[in-house]
Amino acid sequence: MNLQNSIIENVRAALLEDVGYGDLTAQLVPADARAEAKVISREAAVLCGQAWFSETFKQVAPSAVVQWHAAEGDVMTVNQHIVTVTGNARELLSAERTALNFLQLLSGTATTVKQFALALQGTHTKIVDSRKTIPGLRLAQKYAVTVGGGYNHRFALYDGILIKENHIATAGGITAALKQAQAVKDAATQNPFARDAFVMVEVETLAQLHEALTAGATLILLDNMSHDMIREAVAMNMSFNDGKADLEVSGNVTLDNVRAYAELGVDRISSGSLTKHIRAVDYSMRMNRL
CATH class of the missing domain: 3.20.20.70 (Aldolase class I)
Structure with missing residues (x-):
């Protein structure tokens, strides 16, 4: 199975599940508002899932800029700033939970395996x-x-x-x-x-x-x-x-x-x-x- 195709399909299914007919709450924000989002790791862990995180924003917020400050597989420290996303505020809000879900799940798996290794x-x-x-x-x-x-x-x-x-x-x-x-x-x-x-x-x-x-x-x-x-x-x-x-x-x-x-x-x-x-x-x- 092709990994990239799987990532695209994983994200598509997750967004359908979470966003569905549209993000009602995000509509509280002006349609043209822009925002900067920073993701912080609250614990020491292995970073994993960057491709799924980035693909989520690609599908929801095509014009957003995702800037990583750590590499896949890095061991993160507590309160480390790992990624910044800049773009339309409504789109960033709609992508937030799905992107973080992938990141937290895959980082959790990688962190557990690292301990065994x-x-x-x-x-x-x-x-x-x-x-x-x-x-x-x-x-x-x-x-x-x-x-x-x-x-x-x-x-x-x-x-x-x-x-x-x-x-x-x-x-x-x-x-x-x-x-x-x-x-x-x-x-x-x-x-x-x-x-x-x-x-x-x-x-x-x-x-x-x-x-x-x-x-x-x-x-x-x-x-x-x-x-x-x-x-x-x-x-x-x-x-x-x-x-x-x-x-x-x-x-x-x-x-x-x-x-x-x-x-x-x-x-x-x-x-x-x-x-x-x-x-x-x-x-x-x-x-x-x-």
Whole structure:
């Protein structure tokens, strides 16, 4: 999916939702009034979402001038002035909430991911997101994950194969599911992402891990395993051609325990909390009439 097209559509949908038939309150301001709006960060956070913020003003206030004073991915300080917007006062007022909503959401995602990435510094382990995103904003949130220093898992059901417990149960087992996965990729001629799609299998026991490795799995998700089981899983993987599979840990991952998981020797740690447990960053916009 094209990021720029997604940004345009995200903003269009958000403005339809918020402005709808028109901003009644903005009509209290003279039609020809001009204003300068300054956005301040009220807390330390990672700045993310500039493109969505700017696109909002582009769609509502085409003649407005947006001037950024910080770069995407910068760590902002408390009360830092990050952007100035100058233009028609009515238009700035109508765009304000939608623009800030994108900025606070994506900055919140990037800030959370940054904390996890910092906790993993010095290890070879990557922090990875999931499909547990706000509907309609998946590409935006996955972009924010990368700004925060994380990595993207599959974007959607069409570009990756993740064999979970229900797939295993209904496909006839891990070996059968892995074999069928390649056939699915080969047969998906109408899907441009299929041939490059990764195949991952989720295992819950060491016996399942052994079966997956024996069947040739190269990407394995260790789901809700204890530290002792993960340690054994890493050792087992090393016994198969010196660790031919990448191991990913998932389940009950928090900022407090993510480092301990990494130190067990896994390659990736995934967490849905990166994109579904969002605490928005506090921004304030103040306007002055020119």
